Amino acid sequence: MKYSIKAPAKINLSLDVLKKRDDGYHEVEMIMTMVDLADRIDLSMRNDGRISVDVSEGFVPSDERNFAYQAAALLKKRFNVGHGVHIYITKRIPVAAGLAGGSSDAAATLKGLNELWKLGLTIDELAELGAEIGSDVSFCVYGGTALATGRGERIETLPDPPPMWVVLAKPPIGVSTKDVYGGLNIKTARHAKTAQMIDALHRQDSEAVFSLLHNTLEDVTLKIHPEVGHIKEQMKRFGANAVLMSGSGPTVFGLVEKESRVNRIYNGLRGFCDDVYAVRLIRSSETCLNTDENGML
Template sequence: MKVYEKAPAKINLLLDVLRKREDGFHEVEMVMTMVDLADRLEMEELPRDTIIISSQAGYIPLDEKNLAFQAAKLIKERCDVRKGVYIHLDKNIPVAAGLAGGSSDAAATLRGLNRLWGLDISEDELCRLGAELGSDVPYCVTGGTAIARGRGEKLERIASPPQCWVVLAKPPINVSTADVYGKLRASELKRHPSLSGMRAAIEEGSFSGICSHLGNVLESVTLPMYPEVMQLKDIMRRLGADGVLMSGSGPTVFGLVGKEAKVSRIYNGLRGFCKEVYVVRMLT
């Protein structure tokens, strides 16, 4: 028996950091939604007690460093599964890009193995398992559009934004999320994006309202460290994107585009500055 799972990328429409917690994590408020750029996972049971991962991508680890491997190991241990699994990971989401590709792979692994082995684990419990793997994994388990609080594991589902085009551009650099959060001084942040404003815009289905309430406090760290990200934001605005923001800790920049007629111009203009440019839709 084989099972298949799709692991979509996420973007942060809003990312705010309220404070650094005593446990070393940061207290956050985020609005996250998914886009139609996805990894795909194929899982097949093995008779021997082992975990094997393969991928067409030569640049990702296939051992314990891989979050999908960690997810398989965790669910096997917690549910006392003595069988093995072969996972093939068809990688399409850029790595270290602020798009939660690894977290989404881990979430897809948890969902897929729950089905493959008939474990009957609830979605809430899968989210709790996911939280042990990373702050974005619980959201990636449930998908949709959500407000995330705590360190990202406390989720509140909300309405989907109105459909639009999303242009993603990743410069040829990798950004460490741990490094960005390590350099952030939450107590010194002077401006915070409006969660209430973003929520109201989404609930009203206001595309212009969503664009005007985009915000990510991590830009205050990443942009000075990587001028290429600021350059991409400026180019995307000049080319006509309606709303532009860095996703997560970066370096990927996304542009929200309401009119299809603009998309080709933005895509072609960005291709002159970086190779990894994607035109996708929101998953509503």
């Protein structure tokens, strides 16, 4: 038996870091939403009880470091599953990009194996398991648009942003999330207006959403990697309504209301950046799971 499922990327409409916690994590408030740039996870039942992973990109780990592997191992151990699984990940989301590609792969694996192994877990139970793997996995289990608090594992569903295009651009660099958080001075950092952004989403006010985009980590990353700032400037110059770095970076996204501007922004960025994508927001009403037992997506 086989099962296939999409693992969409996320962007942060708002990211605020409130304090350092006693457990070493940071207390955050993040408003996240998903875009239709997605990895594909193909799950094939193994009868020998083993978990194996192959990835289309050779630089992505295929052992216990892989979040999808960890998701399968967690379910197998927690629910004493005798079957194994082979996981094939077709990567489209850039790696180490601030787009939660690994977390979304883990979330998709949890949801897919829940069906393949017939575990009968609820979405809330899967999200709770996801929190044991990584801070963004719970959100990726739910999908849509949501406020994430705590270390990212407490999820409150929000209205989707108004329909618009999203242009993503990732410079050819890697960003250490640990270094970015380590360089953050919470007392002097600029903080997000989270409540106002939530209100803007409820009112479906595009202009307010544009003006309230904020990422407390952005200033830190810009100091370490000024090329991220260059992409922001170019994206604005080419006509994006609003621009922000996602997560700890280095991917920058631009929100674009008019489709006529999308190609101009996309083509302009392709002149100096290889990883550029023009995508749409995923609506909460849309399903990210289009599958059958033959693995057709």
